[in-house]
Amino acid sequence: MVRDIVVYPDKRLKTVSKEVEAFDEALHTLLDDMYDTMRAKNGVGLAAIQIGVPLRALIINIPLEDAAEGEEEQPRENTLEMINPVIVEKDGSTKFQEGCLSVPGIYEEVERAKHVKVEYFDRHGEKHTIEDDDFLAIAMQHEIDHLDGKVFIEKLSFTKRKKFEKEWKKRLKKI
Ligand code: CO
Numbered sequence: 804m805v806r807d808i809v810v811y812p813d814k815r816l817k818t819v820s821k822e823v824e825a826f827d828e829a830l831h832t833l834l835d836d837m838y839d840t841m842r843a844k845n846g847v848g849l850a851a852i853q854i855g856v857p858l859r860a861l862i863i864n865i866p867l868e869d870a871a872e873g874e875e876e877q878p879r880e881n882t883l884e885m886i887n888p889v890i891v892e893k894d895g896s897t898k899f900q901e902g903c904l905s906v907p908g909i910y911e912e913v914e915r916a917k918h919v920k921v922e923y924f925d926r927h928g929e930k931h932t933i934e935d936d937d938f939l940a941i942a943m944q945h946e947i948d949h950l951d952g953k954v955f956i957e958k959l960s961f962t963k964r965k966k967f968e969k970e971w972k973k974r975l976k977k978i
Pocket of ligand 1: 902904946
């Protein structure tokens with residue numbers, strides 16, 4: 804089921820989400836709804852708090868580059884579901900132009916670690932480790948920030964942030 808997205812500057816986005824304790828049907832429904840919502844909005848990632856649920860759960864689905872015409876670019880089975888993720892290693896630095904379903908239409912360059920190693924649980928409570936030094940590394944850092952109540956625009960320089968806030972106020976009036 805597609806749910807409503809929490810849009811910046813809604814205070815819920817500042818919530819530090821709580822650890823998931825039960826890997827049950829309710830969690831599976833939440834993850835399924837997160838996928839439906841992310842696809843409906845053409846996103847590549849979503850944290851539970853972005854649909855108003857303060858739990859440490861996120862999904863990432865990087866579109867396939869080699870999908871044939873008419874083929875699903877973000878099949879459900881390609882979705883990386885991360886419960887209670889923790890960054891256990893990070894190094895290097897890289898810049899990437901990020902966007903966020905909670906700040907629709909805004910794309911800004913953000914600096915993050917180049918390489919991260921993350922420990923997390925899947926929907927059944929099995930523990931996994933994943934490492935990346937490409938787009939997935941950036942996506943994981945962006946989504947884990949949401950679990951800690953942080954949105955990517957907070958990483959902008961003072962001047963860029965001021966410009967963004969001004970622009971965003973204008974846009975919100977139109978929505
Ligand atoms: Co986001």
